[in-house]
Amino acid sequence: MTIAQQPEALNFECETGNYHTFCPISCVAWLYQKIEDSFFLVIGTKTCGYFLQNAMGVMIFAEPRYAMAELEEGDISAQLNDYEELKRLCLQIKRDRNPSVIVWIGTCTTEIIKTDLEGLAPKLEAEIGIPIVVARANGLDYAFTQGEDTVLAAMANRCPSKAPKALTETDKSDERNPIQKLLNFGKKKEEVIQEESEYVDHPPLILFGSLPDPVVTQLTLELKKQGIKVSGWLPAKRFTELPIIEEGYYVAGVNPFLSRTATTLMRRRKCKLIGAPFPIGPDGTRAWVEKICSVFGITPQGLDEREAQIWASLEDYVKLIRGKSVFFMGDNLLEISQARFLVRCGMMVHEVGIPYMDKRYQAAELALLEKTCQEMGVPLPKIVEKPDNYNQVQRIYELKPDLVITGMAHANPLEARGINTKWSVEFTFAQIHGFTNARDLLELVTRPLRRNNNLKDLGWDKLVKEEAKI
Numbered sequence: 001m002t003i004a005q006q007p008e009a010l011n012f013e014c015e016t017g018n019y020h021t022f023c024p025i026s027c028v029a030w031l032y033q034k035i036e037d038s039f040f041l042v043i044g045t046k047t048c049g050y051f052l053q054n055a056m057g058v059m060i061f062a063e064p065r066y067a068m069a070e071l072e073e074g075d076i077s078a079q080l081n082d083y084e085e086l087k088r089l090c091l092q093i094k095r096d097r098n099p100s101v102i103v104w105i106g107t108c109t110t111e112i113i114k115t116d117l118e119g120l121a122p123k124l125e126a127e128i129g130i131p132i133v134v135a136r137a138n139g140l141d142y143a144f145t146q147g148e149d150t151v152l153a154a155m156a157n158r159c160p161s162k163a164p165k166a167l168t169e170t171d172k173s174d175e176r177n178p179i180q181k182l183l184n185f186g187k188k189k190e191e192v193i194q195e196e197s198e199y200v201d202h203p204p205l206i207l208f209g210s211l212p213d214p215v216v217t218q219l220t221l222e223l224k225k226q227g228i229k230v231s232g233w234l235p236a237k238r239f240t241e242l243p244i245i246e247e248g249y250y251v252a253g254v255n256p257f258l259s260r261t262a263t264t265l266m267r268r269r270k271c272k273l274i275g276a277p278f279p280i281g282p283d284g285t286r287a288w289v290e291k292i293c294s295v296f297g298i299t300p301q302g303l304d305e306r307e308a309q310i311w312a313s314l315e316d317y318v319k320l321i322r323g324k325s326v327f328f329m330g331d332n333l334l335e336i337s338q339a340r341f342l343v344r345c346g347m348m349v350h351e352v353g354i355p356y357m358d359k360r361y362q363a364a365e366l367a368l369l370e371k372t373c374q375e376m377g378v379p380l381p382k383i384v385e386k387p388d389n390y391n392q393v394q395r396i397y398e399l400k401p402d403l404v405i406t407g408m409a410h411a412n413p414l415e416a417r418g419i420n421t422k423w424s425v426e427f428t429f430a431q432i433h434g435f436t437n438a439r440d441l442l443e444l445v446t447r448p449l450r451r452n453n454n455l456k457d458l459g460w461d462k463l464v465k466e467e468a469k470i
């Protein structure tokens with residue numbers, strides 16, 4: 001097919017939803033680490049427990065701040081009293097760990113037996129004196145990273161809408177903004193005031209999405225270079241430090257799977273959403289910073305050079321993948337941003353599978369993907385929402401991509417058939433945001449190619465019989 005025959009716009013399809021992904025309750029693994037004073041209680045069955053125990057790997061030996069409330073026969077047949085059972089467990093958590101918040105994670109079972117978690121929580125909260133946040137991160141409705149979305153949407157409702165009276169205007173942002181506090185650490189009051197003047201006068205900006213602390217600092221500093229002050233992050237390091245959100249504040253997302261949180265911030269908290277591509281890859285980070293600048297009427301400084309410099313430092317990795325093709329089976333919603341970045345690296349994307357596609361929240365990212373494909377002169381990929389893994393495997397056999405980004409269920413079977421694979425879940429846990437982490441992202445993408453190049457001479461690239469005789 002020549003470029004001239006390419007469809008003008010992206011092509012969206014929807015399949016059966018018969019695909020592998022992590023259950024959204026897995027979000028407790030990274031959220032309990034992020035929110036240091038939280039405790040996550042997953043209210044489900046042994047199925048959920050087995051999943052968490054296995055998926056979390058070695059983390060489960062580190063006394064994690066999460067637990068399962070395992071439902072018994074008596075709970076399901078309503079012979080036991082839900083309220084009393086949960087109260088007993090929450091009091092035990094309060095006694096043993098004394099958290100600042102308990103997050104209840106609803107599961108498939110609580111949905112099916114219609115446990116009224118949202119109804120029970122406020123009553124119990126008042127009785128035991130610890131905030132209880134309810135998130136229904138179940139496998140019936142959501143996929144993997146969307147679990148974080150449900151938790152953050154629930155937390156968005158808990159952000160204070162006014163600073164406590166005791167804080168003065170200047171203290172206000174610092175007290176609630178631990179990053180700012182960190183950046184100002186060791187500085188005298190006058191220096192801090194002097195620094196304040198380096199910021200452009202713009203309406204408050206809150207960023208949402210859970211990222212490791214070093215990445216939070218990097219992105220905050222990246223915006224600071226443009227004179228933009230980040231007034232807070234949702235979530236913060238501690239539940240007690242959730243940012244103040246007043247009507248009219250601006251908000252911007254850092255991850256593509258946060259559409260419910262974005263909706264909650266807009267509808268319930270009356271914030272203005274800055275719809276930008278996501279800061280993944282140097283191209284995405286630049287577009288993200290530029291969009292935020294444009295909303296505040298700021299002309300971005302030095303982004304051209306910064307981006308060019310990062311691309312130059314990536315060249316040794318980029319040359320390994322330039323001209324190669326990639327196929328995303330789709331399981332974590334980061335796919336569109338990654339596909340856009342890999343196209344910019346010179347790859348051709350056959351298909352982008354994705355569990356759920358919010359075309360409004362991801363509009364800027366989709367537009368950038370389209371633009372990048374046109375600029376790089378490669379065909380636009382097919383976007384397959386709710387993919388069917390069986391059909392995808394048939395397409396992979398036909399297309400013979402150089403790299404398949406997929407879950408662990410298909411990785412080894414495909415490798416044994418001579419197809420390079422990258423395990424998709426690693427992208428969720430690795431630090432891939434911002435300018436400086438672009439290298440880590442490519443490190444992951446190129447690893448299987450580098451490894452298989454090294455092993456090529458052994459002549460073992462296919463390890464299964466081509467045709468099994470039955």
Ligand code: SF4
Binds near residue numbers: 051137
């Ligand atoms: S899909 Fe449902 S039953 Fe399975 S682990 Fe997730 S919440 Fe539990």
